[in-house]
Amino acid sequence: MRGRQQALRGHAAMLGFSAAVSGSFSLGAMVANDIAPVALTSVRFLLASAVLAVMVVLLPAAGRHGARGFTREDLRAPWRYAVLAVFYGGYFVLMFEALKTADPVQAGVIFTLTPLMTALIAVPLLGQKLLPRVAGALAIGAVGAAWVIFRGDWTAMVRFEIGFGEQLYFVGCALHAFYAPALKWLNRGESAFVTASLMTLAGFILFATYGWREIAATDWLALPGRVWLVLAYLVVFATALAGSAVQFAAQRLPASRVMAYTYGTPAWVILWELALGHGVPGAIVLPGIALIAVALLVLLRAD
Template sequence: MRFVNDRLRPMTGFAASRGRAQALRGHAAMLGFSAAVSGSFSLGAMVANDISPVALTAVRFLLASLVLALLVSIVPGGGRDGQRGFTRADWRAPWRYGLMAALYTGYFVLMFEGLKTARPVSAGAVFTLTPLMTAAVAWPFLGQRLRPVVGTALGVGAVGALWVIFRGDTAALVGFEVGQGEGIYFLGCILHAVYAPMLRRLNRGESALVTASMITGAGFFVLLAYGWRDLLATDWGALPALVWVTLAYLVVFATAFSATALQFAAQRLPVSKVMAYTYATPCWIILWELALGHGGPGLLVLPGVALIVVALLILLRAD
């Protein structure tokens, strides 16, 4: 018996070490996700009134799906079971991709609609409410219950988000005076909160790249059916250069990379922790705004940003 126990102990330690390594990879993926997504707020606000949100998102998803499909074909392990390319099994139950695409495209359309009037930092704060909503959805969908420390972190982050959204104005908070743009984007965040658990619930062994490619491809057809008039009405040749720069960024970083990172992390971390990395978004947006010469937020919102950072640190320490 002693011999057996000695043999089992290293295996248990190896399994624990491997589990920690996978978790760290998930955390790294979500850190990259938050950095990539944040740029879309600042750039999106700059072009939101130059192009229809439906037209922008449709072209974005079409190009992203092609980029992702190429990666599936050439990247080792891009497909199922560590192979390259798509398999017949990836096409089973295609309704899954349509359902997730409807949620994902709805989120982005409402995001850019909201950015027509909402400030980037304020919109980023709205995004930080998503983890709390995601945790509420994850319980019935995945059976994942919040540990006290995670619940505490989500609560602290929500308070910080509300502080930023209302710009430190307690009178506006009490009266719940939400800007129109923030209200529109909040509806989109509800869709995103449902989308994250769906990724895990509906996955049937597809790789992160395959899932992201399928969803963005299906998303294009969803938007084509819904907003084909916007696509035809857009004068593509007359669009400002910044729109094309923004579109390129959205395709490569905010769609192809972020969708893959989110799917990768969702298979390695509890979904509440996956979405917890949205708490880093306002901090990244502030850096983006400073880099673009738009200035930083007012001093009144900084306590809220600090609370958001504290929430993220609590979650990181919990691991």
């Protein structure tokens, strides 16, 4: 019974993750040309790390063994947080670079290919078994994603007619696919908030070192107000809360099922696009969206 309760908590965390991350596509596309991706990601990670550190210190059971605050054990082998930051931060840098040209809904659908890549990575890395039902659901989801990406044009699919932004974002999703298995593989008892805080701090150090010229060249005071609003959303919801949710769920669910919630992303993105008045794809993509929904339901039943 306790194991089932923990699994349900993991599912609830990933539902929140799916809703929070989806806003990144529509909002990110609005500011992708206003600020350099590395500069945005560096500041985003710095602020998110601070927010998460405050949560670790103040929230009950936010630290190791149900206590508050950081411990000396949390700081052992700090290279682990750098590795996680490369996967997580690299994904975001490529995402915002891609959104300069990629359609937000298209990007959201490409994101649904992440569970299949995650499952293929988790099998050798964690020794997790890929059940036939799970494999079938991942395959269904991949077909649905392909249908939406190529808008039902199988000729375009055979010729692999896909924009550069979408191709770049696919590489970013490959990095993200390593993130969930690596969380479980590298965890040494740290809580979700501790890992997320130290990972984002490591990400800030790495990306600020790499992109200091872009950061220095950015006229921060002249940035449009929408950039700061989007940055606030990204820090609180798409980084701090979403990162903690993945870490929380990764300790309670198989890696392929953790990332299964990315199948909900297209539906969330379409709702975001409608709310922002950007319009949505035509009815030709509906069969693909339906297949993605079937994949999510099968994966949830498989638990």
